[in-house]
Amino acid sequence: MLTDVHVPDDVPAAVSLIAAGGTAMGGGTSLMPWLNDYASPPTTLVSLRRAGLSGVHLGGSTVTIGAATTLGQIENDEDLNPVVRSIASVPVRNLATVGGNLFAHQPHGDLAVALVALDARVTLFDETGTRELPVEDFVTAERPAALVTAVAFDRPAPGTFKYLKAARRRFNSVSIVTVAATITESDGLVTGARVALGGVAPTIVRARAVEAALIGGPLTEATVRDAAQAGLAEIAPADDAYASAWYRTRVFPVHLRRALLGH
């Protein structure tokens, strides 16, 4: 049951309303379905729509995105376009926010998967002030009690960011396997790899074994197959309405190959 909905004009006002027991809401695409349909405990919403947290800022090679920026507003970003278009549908993306995506439960939250691969940072605000945390730490551990105000990442070098989401349909379908990676190569050998996986575990996975297997070798079908084999130890898929755990495990190496090699 909704007891009140606040629409604060700035971040300090939002933080005090949340400290007083309010629930922060970005676009409401996770919270509102629950509030519309289920017997929820008394809930006071704190909408971030007017808190001054919208917008994209480019400072040199760093992209900073306000937490209340909608997915629709970043759809044309050169790196994030394929990520955004793989998420939900147009009328949902025009509500769903970048900050809110960091709270989506797997197998949702594909933008957060991409942000882990991009080594993005999340800015948090609470009564003690502002601090930054790697998005990876934020989405893989218990989230701190603070307001997400922005995410930021450094533009990847052209061609180094890879993203693929396998789902039952091409548009508006939940992840079966999501692969996001930044791969740097020099003289035909992988010099850097940062691989994040969605859809294959209770939380987003930073696939360190996959990365370790890739670094130092060429990027070929054989090396990616070996890396996927190493990655099987890092994933723990579940059965859901979209795919079985067996199927997710079976197709993970295929989608890792397609993401990294393009075929």
Added chain:
Amino acid sequence: MPVRIVNLKVNGVEQAFMAKPETTLLLALREQLGLTGTKRGCAQGACGSCTVLLDGAPVVSCLVPAVTVDGADVATVEGLADGQALSDVQQAFVDGFATQCGFCTPGMIMSAEALLARNPDPTSDEVNEAISGNVCRCTGYAPIVNAILDAAQRRRRRTGSKEAAL
């Protein structure tokens, strides 16, 4: 339970109404403003039958608490026709029998209007993406996609845009 006054510009007309915390934009349109063209389907943001344009962008109005959009500009299916003359998209839906039961139609049409506003010459793939959040259980989608492509052509022809010459 706090009740607040919400002001909206709906289809070009200034409106004010009282909203409870649980009053969504969808419920305000239907029950307070009498605009029942916008349909309540799932109330989960999954079916798209409540799609309206909020400050020009299509959104599922069932997920929007009305008090969060005080002062916004809203367009619904009721605002499209000019008197008895249907919009290009509406007329193309009628001519192409893209409605059948009609429940998804207002949401489909609002998604189509938003698409054509930003892309006057979409491919059928772009139409598929634009209506991927709108569920239809009657048509099998083909008549809807064809109607939107037809509407795009009518509009280009009527406005004499460069695309029409191609």
